[in-house]
């Protein structure tokens with residue numbers, strides 16, 4: 600595991616956020632991945648083995664779609680929750696400074712969805728299928744190494760949920776248009792601006808300093824507000840434009856240096872429940888503070904809707920009793936969609 604050194608003024612690299620080289624020896628990987636899940640709920644991977652062709656084909660399809668006129672894009676929307684969305688996130692009033700495509704990550708749904716997205720649906724669906732298949736394999740390898748790192752006898756206890764033909768995994772492409780208003784005044788636009796002079800953990804609608812938790816007069820627009828992902832694991836890849844930040848355990852926002860050759864891996868709420876709180880889902884957000892457009896692609900690895908989410912027995916003891924009542928993934932997902940983006944939805948499942 601390589602730990603990124605103290606951030607330089609230029610890159611403001613994330614202090615101590617793990618970057619894991621997947622070409623290293625497996626036993627070391629199991630240990631460092633498990634440690635990263637425990638300490639950060641987040642890490643980046645390099646030398647992941649996914650071909651640049653698979654990545655660039657889907658990236659090009661996304662760019663091609665987002666460059667189309669609004670009337671073309673709207674044929675794939677509004678999101679229900681799947682489809683094309685612009686600024687609206689979920690169904691309860693959350694807004695972001697982005698447009699996106701959200702789809703179920705199985706070949707049949709991708710083929711159907713492609714018809715309303717692309718004038719060449721076969722090309723689009725092949726690109727998305729190849730990509731989601733490759734990142735699903737990566738997610739499974741990571742989950743198997745985590746099982747090994749936790750000394751769980753059944754190495755595929757987590758990955759089997761993702762491999763299941765009925766897995767509810769989904770795929771998202773986000774497009775953050777350039778934000779040219781870094782020095783806009785509050786009066787110019789009071790929508791989605793945040794101010795870090797007031798609060799290190801602002802909510803959309805407040806003003807914010809775009810460096811990191813410091814007092815400053817520079818303001819930044821939120822691209823996608825603070826949240827944790829509900830699923831088991833998220834695999835994110837972005838272009839070389841910054842914006843992603845994760846919330847550290849001590850409450851500071853850490854900017855993650857963009858690197859299109861790496862993948863970011865996030866622990867989700869369902870993984871937190873399955874590890875009985877040993878791993879904590881990482882809160883993160885995307886800032887739209889660049890003059891360049893940012894694109895990111897996420898694979899959200901989820902179990903089937905009827906899968907029961909319970910802690911693995913090895914992580915339950917008298918000292919560490921079950922933190923959450925058992926629930927199905929479907930029940931959890933319904934709860935997530937009934938709440939706001941930033942809500943701590945897993946708290947509703949805590950045992951008294």
Ligand code: GA4
Pocket residue numbers: 680688689690691693701769771826827828829830899935936938939940
């Ligand atoms: C966050 C992670 C994924 O992007 C997502 C999001 C979903 C959506 O955009 O439709 C949610 C959000 C996400 C969590 C709470 C609910 C559901 C919007 C929202 C307000 C696709 C997901 O699975 O949960």
